[in-house]
Amino acid sequence: MELPWLSAPAADVPATARTLLGYTLAAEGVRIRITEVEAYAGTGEDPASHAHRGPTPRSAVMFGPAGHAYTYFIFGVHWCLNIVCGREGEAAAVLVRAGAVVEGVELARARRGGVRDRDLARGPANLVVALGIGPSANGTSLIDGSGPIVLAPPPSPVDPASIEAGPRVGVAAAHDVPWRFWIGGDPTVSAYRRHVPRRRT
């Protein structure tokens, strides 16, 4: 699978994020159709990006070739999945926030335990659980079949007019850029929560 537009310049990552809506991610017996994403740009361009202050051991994958997975650990509890975008040396990425399970529903139910089907892959950490992936996926290719996750084009095209945009969820910085994109009206899209500062101890 060749997806050259994934390597579009980092400045175009919002457009890349929109394009990824409707694509499917398959891993460990479950396939989900992406219904919600967020765009993150690179060094110096996006205060909310992990790569904003330059390369670090964690964010190194973001600076690599497009089409690879960037997984990170958050709050000592959860894993989230990004699709690396942009040209090599740039650090753009698209956070996969929600999806609809289209294959392997039984497996996804077993992994998520007793939630409604629409919630199986609702929210970035829940989506990762439904797909049964984890830290070992970091840095693997999503497009050449060499890794545990495979990205594939939409089974049915997404109507561009149905795509909606808004501020990214839970980010303290850049609250004003509408870099979250979702398929309008889709029940699997996660609820918007504004960033809440933690109480200092």
Add this chain to the structure above:
DNA sequence: GCGACGATTTCG
């Protein structure tokens, strides 16, 4: 080396 804090989820 130390400490504040996070692209979250879930419960009360």
Add this chain to the structure above:
DNA sequence: GAAATCGTCGCT
């Protein structure tokens, strides 16, 4: 509204 819970990153 707040806790859980720990790796990462910047610097008191």
